[in-house]
Amino acid sequence: MDRLILSQVIEPEELQRHLDHPNIRIVDLSSAETHAQFHIQGAINITYARLVRHQTPVFGLLPDKAALNQLFSELGIHRDTHVIAYDDQTGGKASRLLWTLDACGHHHHSLLNGGLHVWATEGYSLTRSPSMVEPGSLRVSLCADACADKDYILQHLDDQSVRFLDVRSEREFSGQAIHAKHGGHIPGAANINWLDLMDKGRAMRLKSNDELTKMLQDQSITPGDEVVTYCQSHHRSAFSYIALKHLGFNKVRGYAGAWSDWGNHDDTPIER
Incomplete structure (x- = not known):
């Protein structure tokens, strides 16, 4: 199947059109509590802590390759996967995931403009059902x-x-x-x-x-x-x-x- 090509920042209606595309992986950086209450169909929830490494007094460093490879596997990301990220705040957490993907050599990704708040308030469907994915094969290639x-x-x-x-x-x-x-x-x-x-x-x-x-x-x-x-x-x-x-x-x-x-x-x- 051809690789899906989407803009760097997408609106809810564009995501809605592609929700069932097999090469999409939606990642939710909202709190675990919010995710349990409602999330976008197919979204996998991860904590922001998985994206950062601290070496006091320095915060926000890139995690090591082993940790990132494990994360990408759990998210079910492959080389042809287009990742769409959102959070329940103002997009900083979701954007950190997308920058991390860029830093690891995976450039196929989009930010949901306005995040979960816009998706919910504009009436798009939400679910409580957990999503399961097969392990991904993407491996870190630092960029x-x-x-x-x-x-x-x-x-x-x-x-x-x-x-x-x-x-x-x-x-x-x-x-x-x-x-x-x-x-x-x-x-x-x-x-x-x-x-x-x-x-x-x-x-x-x-x-x-x-x-x-x-x-x-x-x-x-x-x-x-x-x-x-x-x-x-x-x-x-x-x-x-x-x-x-x-x-x-x-x-x-x-x-x-x-x-x-x-x-x-x-x-x-x-x-x-």
Whole structure:
């Protein structure tokens, strides 16, 4: 069967049309309690903790290959599987799964715009029935192009073709709110709060492409740039990573660990 091709961000009606496609795997990053009450037909529930590794004081690192291979097997993901992710919040958890798939060399995936809230409030069907899947065969093949780390950023601080997008709050960006040893931001970084990417009038869906493009252009970020996106741990910035990919940015990297890494070193340059 031909591989299913879907947009990076899809609306509920598009998912509804493909619910029974054999190459789709729907993954629910909602809480276990919410999933038990109701979820989309065929969805497999996993906890966010499966997607991150902590090495105090650094949070949000990529898990090791063995853990990820086990996760992908449990989710029933194969090389031709198109993964659609959603959560019961604002998309950060679901986006972290999709970035993880990119980082592991699997690029066939979509984010459900607005997540479970939009699906439910717009009247699409929900179920309590658990879903069972056969083990998947996908194996991790790390894709460096999706990732940035401290060393990579240090090497590109003066590279005019690489932009750093900090999606934390303005107070975190300015160093007024500090959640690491040091406060502030990576030198030269632009700041767009991840919540500002969402349309409060449309149930926290992504804003329109025109609105998002204007926001980025106002920060001198264009599709020809390479963009490294970060937050405190690469939860919020995973959502911005997916938003950029949705807009057609081809060179996007996520900084796992993010400010919990950069801000806890004494030798990393910081602006306030």
